[in-house]
Amino acid sequence: xxxxxxxxxxxxxxxxxxxxxxxxxxxxxxxxxxxxxxxxxxxxxxxxxxxxxxxxxxxxxxxxxxxxxxxxxxxxxxxxxxxxxxxxxxxxxxxxxxxxxxxxxxxxxxxxxxxxxxxxxxxxxxxxxxxxxxxxxxxxxxxxxxxxxxxxxxxxxxxxxxxxxxxxxxxxxxxxxxxxxxxxxxxxxxxxxxxxxxxxxxxxxxxxxxxxxxxxxxxxxxxxxxxxxxxxxxxxxxxxxxxxxxxxxxxxxxxxxxxxxxxxxxxxxxxxxxxxxxxxxxxxxxxxxxxxxxxxxxxxxxxxxxxxxxxxxxxxxxxxxxxxxxxxxxxxxxxxxxxxxxxxxxxxxxxxxxxxxxxxxxxxxxxxxxxxxxxxxxxxxxxxxxxxxxxxxxxxxxxxxxxxxxxxxxxxxxxxxxxxxxxxxx
Amino acid sequence: xxxxxxxxxxxxxxxxxxxxxxxxxxxxxxxxxxxxxxxxxxxxxxxxxxxxxxxxxxxxxxxxxxxxxxxxxxxxxxxxxxxxxxxxxxxxxxxxxxxxxxxxxxxxxxxxxxxxxxxxxxxxxxxxxxxxxxxxxxxxxxxxxxxxxxxxxxxxxxxxxxxxxxxxxxxxxxxxxxxxxxxxxxxxxxxxxxxxxxxxxxxxxxxxxxxxxxxxxxxxxxxxxxxxxxxxxxxxxxxxxxxxxxxxxxxxxxxxxxxxxx
Numbered sequence: 042x043x044x045x046x047x048x049x050x051x052x053x054x055x056x057x058x059x060x061x062x063x064x065x066x067x068x069x070x071x072x073x074x075x076x077x078x079x080x081x082x083x084x085x086x087x088x089x090x091x092x093x094x095x096x097x098x099x100x101x102x103x104x105x106x107x108x109x110x111x112x113x114x115x116x117x118x119x120x121x122x123x124x125x126x127x128x129x130x131x132x133x134x135x136x137x138x139x140x141x142x143x144x145x146x147x148x149x150x151x152x153x154x155x156x157x158x159x160x161x162x163x164x165x166x167x168x169x170x171x172x173x174x175x176x177x178x179x180x181x182x183x184x185x186x187x188x189x190x191x192x193x194x195x196x197x198x199x200x201x202x203x204x205x206x207x208x209x210x211x212x213x214x215x216x217x218x219x220x221x222x223x224x225x226x227x228x229x230x231x232x233x234x235x236x237x238x239x240x241x242x243x244x245x246x247x248x249x250x251x252x253x254x255x256x257x258x259x260x261x262x263x264x265x266x267x268x269x270x271x272x273x274x275x276x277x278x279x280x281x282x283x284x285x286x287x288x289x290x291x292x293x294x295x296x297x298x299x300x301x302x303x304x305x306x307x308x309x310x311x312x313x314x315x316x317x318x319x320x321x322x323x324x325x326x327x328x329x330x331x332x333x334x335x336x337x338x339x340x341x342x343x344x345x346x347x348x349x350x351x352x353x354x355x356x357x358x359x360x361x362x363x364x365x366x367x368x369x370x371x372x373x374x375x376x377x378x379x380x381x382x383x384x385x386x387x388x389x390x391x392x393x394x395x396x397x398x399x400x401x402x403x404x405x406x407x408x409x410x411x412x413x414x415x416x417x418x419x420x421x422x423x424x425x426x427x428x429x430x431x432x433x434x435x436x437x438x439x440x441x442x443x444x445x446x447x448x449x450x451x452x453x454x455x456x457x458x459x460x461x462x463x464x465x466x467x
Numbered sequence: 468x469x470x471x472x473x474x475x476x477x478x479x480x481x482x483x484x485x486x487x488x489x490x491x492x493x494x495x496x497x498x499x500x501x502x503x504x505x506x507x508x509x510x511x512x513x514x515x516x517x518x519x520x521x522x523x524x525x526x527x528x529x530x531x532x533x534x535x536x537x538x539x540x541x542x543x544x545x546x547x548x549x550x551x552x553x554x555x556x557x558x559x560x561x562x563x564x565x566x567x568x569x570x571x572x573x574x575x576x577x578x579x580x581x582x583x584x585x586x587x588x589x590x591x592x593x594x595x596x597x598x599x600x601x602x603x604x605x606x607x608x609x610x611x612x613x614x615x616x617x618x619x620x621x622x623x624x625x626x627x628x629x630x631x632x633x634x635x636x637x638x639x640x641x642x643x644x645x646x647x648x649x650x651x652x653x654x655x656x657x658x659x660x661x662x663x664x665x666x667x668x669x670x671x672x673x674x675x676x677x678x679x680x681x682x683x684x685x686x687x688x689x690x691x692x693x694x695x696x697x698x699x700x701x702x703x704x705x706x707x708x709x710x711x712x713x714x715x716x717x718x719x720x721x722x723x724x725x726x727x728x729x
Contacts, residue, residue, distance in 0.1 A: 366537050367574035371588035371640065372564030374556075381587060385578050465577055465620040 110429035127430050128440050134424070135441070138260015138415045144188070144252060148263045151185040154178060155270060163455060179274075186259075186267065190250035192243040196236035204228035256334045260415035262444055267334065268416075269403040269448075272341040276402065277395070279342065280349025281388075285379060287354060298350070305347035310405055313340040318412040337409055345402040352394035356387035389463045396456035400449045407445075417441040483691060486513040487546075488644055488675045489534060494543035496529060503529050504540070505699045513643075516676045518686040518707075521696035522722060527679045530696070531646045534677070535566045548643060564592050567637030571649040573629040575621035581608065581632050582617040585639045593640065600639070607635040611665050627658025631665050638669075645669065647678040681726060687711065695719045 060066075073083040100122035106129055108114045114124035128135070137145050158178035161171035180194040204224040211220035244250065259267065286298030305313075317336040325331055360383060368378035388395070410419030421437050424430050489511040496504040503526045511517060519527045532538040533545060536552055536559045545552040547562045576584050585604035589595040595603070608614045611631035613624075621629055630650055637645060647666065651659040663685050670676055670689040680686070686693050686707050693710040695703045695718075703710070703719045711727075714720045 361572075361574075363570060363572050363574035364576065367568075367570065367576070369537060370535055370563060370566075370568040370570075371636070372560050372592045373588060374560060377591050381591065382576055386576075389578065463578070465622055 111431065111433050112429075123436050124433060125436055127424065127433050127436050130429070131420075131424050134261060135417055135420060135444075136261045137263050138420065139258045140254060140260065140263065141252075141258065144254060147185045147188070147251070147254075151182045152263075152266065154185075155182060155266075158182075185251075187254060187256070188251040189253040190240065190244035190248065192240040192247075192249070193236075196240045197232065200228045200231045200236060203231050256332050259334060261420060262417055264334070264409070264414060264416045265403070265406045265445075266448075268338055268341055268406045268409065271338045272345055272402050272406070273399050275338075275342040276345035276349050276398075279346035280353055281384065283346060283350035284353035284357060287350065288357060301343075302347045302350050305343055306351070310341070310344050310408055311411060313344055314408060314412050316340065333414070337412075337414065341402060341406065344405075345398055348398045348401075349395065352391050352398055353387060355394065356389075356391035357383065359390050360386055389460075392456050392460050392463075396452055400452055403449060403452075404445060417444065483512050483514045487511070488513045488515070488548060489677075490544070490546045491534075492544045492546075494533065494540050494545060496526075496533060496538065496540045496542075503699050504533070507543070507701060509694070509701065511644075511675065511677065513675050514673050515692065516670045516674075516690050517678070517692045517694060518690040519677065519679045519694045519696060520681060520683075520686070520722075521702075525696040526699040527696045528648050531568075531648055531677050531679055534644075534646060535563050535568055537568075560592075564588075564640055565642055566644045566646060567640060567642035568646045569630065569633050569637060569648065569650045571652050573621070573626075573633045573653075575629055575633055575636070577621050580618050580620055581613075581624070584621065584632060585636045588636070589639050604635070604639050607638045608632070610638070610668075611635045612661075625658060626654045627661045630654065630658075630662045634662075634665055634669070644675045644677070647676065647680065649679050649681075651680065651682055683711070683727060695722065697722075 074080045103120050103122045103125065105114050105117070105120045105122075105124045105126055108117065108120070108124060108126035109130060110126070111124055114120045114126065133142070133145075137148060140148060155178065157171075158175040161167045161169070162175055177198070180198055184191060184194040204227060207227045208220050208224035211223055214220075215223070283298050283302055286294045287302065289295045289298070314337060317340040318333060321331065321336055364382055364386065365378065368382040373381065407416055407418040409416050410422075413419070415423060418441060421441070424437060425433060487510055489509070491507050491509040494504060494507040495502070507530060519530065521527050529538055533540045533552075534547060539554075540552075548565055550558050550562055552558065552562060575581075576587070579587065582601060582604055585608065586595075586597065586600040589600040589603060590597055593600075605614055605617065608617055611634055613628055613631055613635075616624055616628060616632070621632065624632065634650075650666070651662050654662060659682070663682060666676070666678070666685065667689055678685070678690075690707050692704055693707050694701055695710070695714075695716075697718050703714065703716045705715075710719075711723065714723055
C-alpha cells in the first residue's frame with residue numbers, strides 16, 4: 042500500500058528543553074518532591090535541621106572567646122552557653138602537646154613539607170621529579186620532629202644507597218636473587234653495626250643538628266598526624282603484599298599471610314597498643330630504648346595492614362580471570378602482571394574500602410590516649426584536670442571532632458575525585 | 468590486479484613448510500577426576516592454519532590453552548617451537564612470548580588505552596624502547612584498521628573493534644604462532660565479519676594459526692586442516708573440502724548436519 046510508505050526529507054533540528062525540565066525547579070521536583078512520601082520526608086528532614094540549628098546555634102554563638110577559665114564564663118551574665126575560651130587558652134597545646142614553643146616551627150615546617158611530599162603521589166599532573174622529594178621526606182620529617190644530629194637520618198639514607206649499589210653491581214655477577222639478598226644483608230648490617238658509630242664520629246667531627254625533642258613531649262593533633270600519616274603510608278604497601286600472599290600458590294607464604302591477617306584482625310587495637318606500651322619491653326633485650334611512638338606506629342600499621350589486605354583481596358576477587366590469563370598469555374611474569382595489570386585495577390575497585398580503612402586508622406589514633414600518650418583526646422583529661430577548666434566537656438570534644446573531621450572529610454573527597462578520574466568507560 | 472587474481476597470488480603465499488611448529492604427543496589432561504583430554508597427538512607445521520571444532524565441552528579450548536600453558540597437562544609432551552613445555556618458568560615465559568592468543572571475551576586491559584594495551588608487552592617483556600613499541604603498535608592497529616582509536620579506552624569500543632585490538636596486541640609481540648579461542652563467539656553478526664577479515668588476512672600472510680571456531684565459512688576459506696573433537700579426543704581430521712563434503716565418522720556427520728543444517 043502506498044499509504045504506508047514514507048520518506049523523511051528533512052532532519053529535525055534540536056529544540057531547547059521546556060522550562061520545567063531544567064534548573065532548580067526540575068532538581069527539586071525530582072529529588073525532593075518526586076512523590077507524596079518523598080515530599081513528607083523532605084519536609085520532616087527540613088524541620089529536623091531547623092530544630093537542631095535553633096537549639097545548637099544560640100548555644101554555640103557566645104561572646105566567650107576571651108574568657109580565661111570556666112568560672113569566668115559561668116559568672117559572666119552575657120554568656121549563657123558554650124565557653125570557647127578553652128580553645129583559645131589551650132590551642133597551642135591541642136596542636137603540639139608539650140612540644141617546646143620555640144621549636145614549634147619544626148612540626149609546622151614538617152607538616153607543610155608533608156603536604157608537598159604527598160602532592161605528587163595524589164595528583165599525577167604534577168611534575169614526576171617531585172617524587173624524589175616524597176622519597177626523601179620520611180627522613181627529613183623524622184629529623185625535623187625528633188631533632189638531634191643530622192647524621193643519624195643521613196646514615197639511614199646511606200643504608201639504602203649502599204643496598205642500591207650493592208644490588209646494581211652484583212646483579213651482573215651473581216644473578217638477580219643472590220644480588221637482592223646480598224644487598225638486603227649489606228643494608229641491614231650497615232644499619233645495625235655501621236650507621237651508629239659512623240654517625241657518632243661524624244657528629245663529633247661536625248656537630249650539625251637541632252635540639253633533640255623526646256617522644257614524651259609530643260602531643261595534640263601533631264601526634265595524631267604523625268601516627269596517622271605513618272600508618273597510612275606504611276599499611277598500604279604491607280596490605281598489598283599480604284593480599285598477594287594470601288592468593289599465592291606457595292603454601293608457606295599463603296599460610297603465613299592468612300595467619301597474620303586473621304590474628305591481627307581478630308584482636309582489638311587496644312590490646313595491640315597495650316602490647317606496644319607494656320609487653321614489648323619484656324621481650325626486648327634490657328637497656329634497649331625502643332621509642333614508644335615508634336612502637337605505636339608499628340602496631341597501628343600492622344592492624345590497618347590486616348584490614349587493608351582484606352579490602353584489596355575483595356578487589357582482586359572482583360577481577361575476571363581473563364585479565365590474569367591475558368597478562369600470562371602475553372608473557373608478562375608474575376610481578377609484571379601484578380604491577381601493571383592486576384593491582385591498578387584491583388586497587389581502583391578497592392578505593393572506597395582503602396580510604397575507609399585510612400579514615401578508620403586516623404580516627405583510631407585517638408586510642409593512644411589509653412596508653413598515656415597525649416593526643417587531642419588524651420589532652421582532654423589534662424585540660425579538665427587543670428583548675429581553670431575543671432568541668433569543661435562539650436567545647437573541647439566538639440573542637441577535637443572538628444579537627445579530625447577536616448582531615449577525614451578531605452580524604453573522602455579525594456577518594457571521590459580519584460574514582461572519577463580513573464573511570465575509563467562512558 | 469583484479470581481486471580474484473590477488474586472492475590467488477595470496478594463497479600461493481600460504482605455503483606450509485616442513486618445519487614443525489607445535490608437536491603434541493600422547494597428551495592427557497584431567498580436571499580433578501574428570502579426564503578432559505585423552506591421548507592427544509597433533510603435529511602442526513609452520514604456516515599451517517588449523518581449525519578445531521566440536522560440541523561444547525569437547526575439550527577444544529582446553530587443548531589450545533595447554534599450548535601456552537594457561538592450563539597444565541599431566542601426561543605426554545607438548546613441544547612448541549623446539550621448546551618443551553614443562554613446569555620450568557623460563558620455558559613457559561619464552562613460549563608465551565612467542566605464541567599470541569586471542570580470547571572469546573577479548574580480555575583487553577580496561578585501565579589502559581588501546582595504544583598502551585598494545586605497547587605493554589613489547590616494552591616490558593621484549594624491552595623494546597617506548598617510541599619503537601608505539602610505532603609497532605600503530606603499524607598493527609593500522610593493519611586491523613583502527614589506528615584512529617589508539618588513544619581511547621577499550622570500554623569505548625565496540626566488540627568487533629575490541630577483538631581486532633586484541634589481535635593487534637598479540638601481533639605486537641611478533642609471535643610465530645597465533646591461537647584463537649572462539650574469537651567471534653561473543654560478537655554480533657555484523658562484527659564477526661570484520662574480525663574474520665582480519666584473521667583471513669593474517670592467514671594469507673602465512674601465520675601459523677590454530678583457531679577454535681564454529682565459523683565454517685572461515686574454515687573452508689583458509690584452513691588447510693580441520694580437526695573435529697568430541698569427548699576429549701580428536702575424532703577426525705582432514706582437509707576442509709573432504710571434511711565438510713565427506714565426513715567419515717558418524718559423530719562428525721551428526722555435528723556437521725546440526726551446525727550446517729540451518
